[in-house]
Amino acid sequence: MVDRSRDWYPPVEPYDSGMLGVGDGHEIYWETCGNPEGKPALFLHGGPGGGLLPDNRRFFDPDAYRIVLFDQRNCGRSLPFAGDPTVSLERNTTPHLVADIERLREHLGIDRWLVFGGSWGTTLGLAYAQAHPDRVTELVLRGVWLIRPADEAWAFTPAGAAHLFPAEWTAFRDAIPAGEQDDLVAAYGRRITDPDPAVHVPAARAWMAWELSANTLLPVTPPDLGDDMLLAFARITHHYISNGGFLPEEGLLAGVDRLRHIPAVIVNGRYDIKTPPDQAWDLGRAWPEAELHIVEDAGHGGSEPGTRHLLIQATDRFR
Numbered sequence: 001m002v003d004r005s006r007d008w009y010p011p012v013e014p015y016d017s018g019m020l021g022v023g024d025g026h027e028i029y030w031e032t033c034g035n036p037e038g039k040p041a042l043f044l045h046g047g048p049g050g051g052l053l054p055d056n057r058r059f060f061d062p063d064a065y066r067i068v069l070f071d072q073r074n075c076g077r078s079l080p081f082a083g084d085p086t087v088s089l090e091r092n093t094t095p096h097l098v099a100d101i102e103r104l105r106e107h108l109g110i111d112r113w114l115v116f117g118g119s120w121g122t123t124l125g126l127a128y129a130q131a132h133p134d135r136v137t138e139l140v141l142r143g144v145w146l147i148r149p150a151d152e153a154w155a156f157t158p159a160g161a162a163h164l165f166p167a168e169w170t171a172f173r174d175a176i177p178a179g180e181q182d183d184l185v186a187a188y189g190r191r192i193t194d195p196d197p198a199v200h201v202p203a204a205r206a207w208m209a210w211e212l213s214a215n216t217l218l219p220v221t222p223p224d225l226g227d228d229m230l231l232a233f234a235r236i237t238h239h240y241i242s243n244g245g246f247l248p249e250e251g252l253l254a255g256v257d258r259l260r261h262i263p264a265v266i267v268n269g270r271y272d273i274k275t276p277p278d279q280a281w282d283l284g285r286a287w288p289e290a291e292l293h294i295v296e297d298a299g300h301g302g303s304e305p306g307t308r309h310l311l312i313q314a315t316d317r318f319r
Contacts, residue, residue, distance in 0.1 A: 007312075008055065008059075009058045011055075011058065012033045014031035015032060015034075016036075017031035017032070019078075020070075020103065020104060020107055022073075022100045022103050024091040029071045029076060029078050030070040030107075032066060032067065032068050034060060034065045035062060035063055035064060037066070038063070038064050038067075038319075039137075039319055040066045040114070041113055041115075041315065042114065042116065043059070043117075044072075044121035044125050045076075045120075047119075047233060047237055048120045048124075049233040049237050050233060052069050052070070055303060059311055059312055059315055061315065061316060064319040065114075065315070068108065073097060073100065074087060074232065074236055082231070082232035082235045082236050085193070085195050085200055085235075094240075094245060094246040095246065097124055097127075098127055098128045098132075101124075102132060102135075105135065111135075112137050113135065114315070115138070116311075117142070118141075118142040119143040119275060122145055122275075123146070123147055123252070125139060125141060126255075129258075129259050130252070130258050136262055137318070138262060138263045138318045139264040140311060142267045143267075143274065143275045143300050144279040144280040144283050146251060146282070147241075147244060147247055151275075151279060154276065155241075155274070158173075161214060161274075165214055165273070172206055172207075175202070175206035176191075185238070188203055192207060193235070201231065204233075205230055207237075209222070211233075211237060214273035216301040217298055217299035217301070218299075253286045256283070256286045256287045264290040265290070265310070266283060266284055266292045266293065267293045268280035268293070269300060269301075271297075271298065273299060281294075291314075293310050295310065
C-alpha cells in the first residue's frame with residue numbers, strides 16, 4: 001500500500017492561453033498555469049482525443065512550475081473539432097502531434113521542459129522524447145500504453161479485458177451484427193465514420209462505453225459527454241488504434257536507448273485493465289535507469305490515491 005499523504009495541489013486557473021496555428025488548417029488550444037518564472041512542465045492528456053481537464057493542472061506545485069497544457073489536434077478546444085463528422089483526420093498522426101509540441105515549445109520560448117503523460121499521453125511523451133531527447137529534462141509516465149499488437153488484442157478481442165468485464169464487452173460486441181464481429185475495430189470504424197448521425201452516434205456511444213468501462217479500480221459513473229464530444233473522442237481514438245498509433249514498425253521500446261540519460265518515473269496500477277502493468281514492466285526492463293512503481297491497489301485512473309501520490313511526489317522531486 002502506498003502512503004496517501006501527498007494530495008492534489010489546489011485548483012489553479014491559467015494566467016495565459018491562446019490558439020496556435022500548427023499548419024494544415026489546424027489550431028491547438030494551449031494554456032499556462034502556475035509560476036511564469038518557474039520550471040517548465042508539459043502535460044500530455046490521454047485518449048487520444050480526450051482533451052484537457054482542470055485537475056490535470058494539479059499534479060504540479062504552482063509556485064515552482066510553469067505548467068503548460070494543450071488540447072491535441074481536433075479535440076477539446078482545438079480546431080477543427082472532430083465532433084463534426086466532415087472534419088478530416090488525415091493530418092492527425094503521432095508525427096503531427098510531436099511536431100505540434102515542438103512548435104508550442106518554440107512559441108512559448110521554452111528551451112527544455114519536464115514531460116508528464118498519462119495513458120495515451122505516455123505514448124506521445126515517449127515518441128516526443130525519442131524525437132527530441134535534448135528538449136526533455138525529466139519524464140513522468142502513468143499508465144503505459146505501447147500500442148503493440150498484443151496490447152490491442154487485449155483491448156479489442158475476447159481473449160483479453162473481456163474476461164474481466166463480460167457485461168460491458170457483450171454490449172460492445174453485440175452493437176455490431178454477428179457477421180461482422182470477427183473484426184470489431186474495422187466494423188466500428190465503418191460506423192463511426194459514416195456521415196449519417198443515425199449510424200455514427202450510436203456507434204460512438206457504444207465504442208466509448210467500452211473505452212470508459214475500465215478506467216478505475218472501482219466502478220465510477222462515466223462522465224456525461226455530449227454526442228459531439230463522444231464522436232470526436234471515438235473518431236480520434238479509433239483513428240489511432242486502427243493505425244497502430246502511427247508509431248514506427250519497431251515500436252517505442254526500440255528507441256529507449258535515446259532516453260536512458262533522462263530521469264524518469266513510471267507508475268502503473270496493478271489492476272489497470274486498460275494498460276496492464278506488463279507494458280510498464282517491459283518499458284522498465286528496457287530502461288533500467290527509470291524508476292518503476294506498480295501500485296498494488298490502483299487501476300488506470302491517474303487520480304486514484306496511490307497513483308496520484310507517486311506522480312505528485314515525482315513532480316515535487318523534479319521541481
